[in-house]
Amino acid sequence: MLKIILLGYVHGLISSRRIAKACENNILFMSVSGDVQPHYTSIAGFVAKMHEQIEPLFTQVLMICDEEGLIGRNMFAIDGCKLKSNASKEWSGTFDELSRKKAKLARASKRIIERHQAQDGLGEELVTQDLNQKTKLDKSADKITAFLATHQEKIGSQGKPVKSNITDPDSAKMTTSIGTIQGYNGIAINDHKHQIILQAQTWGSVGEQQTLQPAVTQLKQQLDKHSSEHTIKFTADSGFNSEANLAFMAQSDFDTYIADNQFRKRNPLFKDSETYETEQEKRRLKRRNGKPRLFTSDDFHYDEATQTCRCPAGNEMWRSGINVKSHHQEYTRFCGYLKDCKICQLQQQCMRKPPMKTGWQVQFKNGDSRKN
Structure with a gap:
């Protein structure tokens, strides 16, 4: 049964019904199963109930790989992906x-x-x-x-109830590049030498950041069984970056490298890349259902020395206030001329509603070092 299931997973068949169907008409599955056609409920029950017996087999495989020198123990990398569950989002809710x-x-x-x-x-x-x-x-x-x-009822990391799914209680709603799915976070840690996976698990009700610590803890338990002469490097992408994870990895024995969420903005290769900016804008428009990006104060051209300001469209603005106090800070406030804002082509990116009595207002903290 295990051979049939692993063969199905290798060929992308994760449904017990599809694996059962393959045992009836696929020559590879017929050969491995000895021309036996198990029912899909038997396959599903085997996966659900025999995990404690299956897990030691994978541990033995890793031990054999280690004895053959296939695991380098010099660098490990962790990454994840969203796995869709065979359950409908309709049956999710608190x-x-x-x-x-x-x-x-x-x-x-x-x-x-x-x-x-x-x-x-x-x-x-x-x-x-x-x-x-x-x-x-x-x-x-x-x-x-x-x-x-x-x-x-499930309780989230912030102490609030989270949604459960009646069909698959262990899964959760997750946002992906193709929309919201009902599924799991699949996480894997592999060795750099031959890309052998040492840890692979799925989590349903936690975010990707929260999977780093349990995955690394289990990896260390495996490595502690054997001594290592080299300092181990550990890499992760920005999806695993958080203050809690950085503090945790600082206490580990790994030389850790985790990208932060702003590294693309600092990298000149991304700054000058039209492809990156175009694709980033496409993703932003998709998230906002095609609505344009709203301007912030960073988009306005403010000259502190002359106390002048121009809007993104290039129109001069008039100073409507100085030393305006807000949240214990003092600001200089500017306002656009109503005649300019009414006919401006960039109006949708400035104002939620068409201007009626006044133009767009923007304020800058006193002592701001930005120049025109």
């Missing part, structure tokens, strides 16, 4: 949201009965259709009731 959904289903079912009582002359076909719909609604409500009675 316990409060699921309770409201259950009540909504009950009201919809009740309305069907009330309509039948008020209209005795409904046709047989319509009655049958409504009764089938009522059965589905009642079944969904019972599914939610059973889940709420047998599971405890």
Whole structure:
């Protein structure tokens, strides 16, 4: 059974139904299984219930790789990806949201009965259709009731309830480059010498940053079984950067390199790259549903020496206030001329609504070193 499952994973078949189907019509699977066609429920049950027996086999594989000198122990890298779960986002929600959904289903079912009582002359076909719909609604409500009675609500890192999924309670809603999915964070740590994976796990209810510490802890437990003569380097991308992770890795024995979230802005290769700026703008427009980027004070040309300011469109602004106090700070405030703002082509990036009484206002902290 394990051979069949691993062969399926190698060929991108992660569904138990698809693996079972491959055992019926794929010559490779038929050869490995001895021409036995296991039911998909048997495959799913094996994966779910036999993980404690399967895990030591992978440990033995790593020990053999180590004995053959395939693991260098000089540099490790961690990375992750989002794995889609075989569960619908429709069945996700906090316990409060699921309770409201259950009540909504009950009201919809009740309305069907009330309509039948008020209209005795409904046709047989319509009655049958409504009764089938009522059965589905009642079944969904019972599914939610059973889940709420047998599971405890998940609490996030900030102490607030997080969404659970009725079909797959271990999974979570995650934002990816292709939209929001119901799935897992898949994390792997590999060795640089032959790209052998030493740690691979999935987490459902935590972000990518939170997976670094448990993954590294388990890696250290494996390495402690064997002595290492070299200082181990450890690399990670900006997705794992956080103050907690930096503090944790500083206490480890690894020479760690983790990119921060602003490194592209400091790198001149990215600053002068039209491709990077174009793709970054495409991602931003996709997140904002095509809405243009709003200007900030950094987009205005402020000359502190002459106390003048020009807007991004190049129009002069008039100083509307000096030493304006806000949040215990003093600012100099400028305002655009209404006649300019009304006809400006960049109006949507300045103001949420068309200007009626005044133009765009911007303020600069006194002592700001920026120049025109």
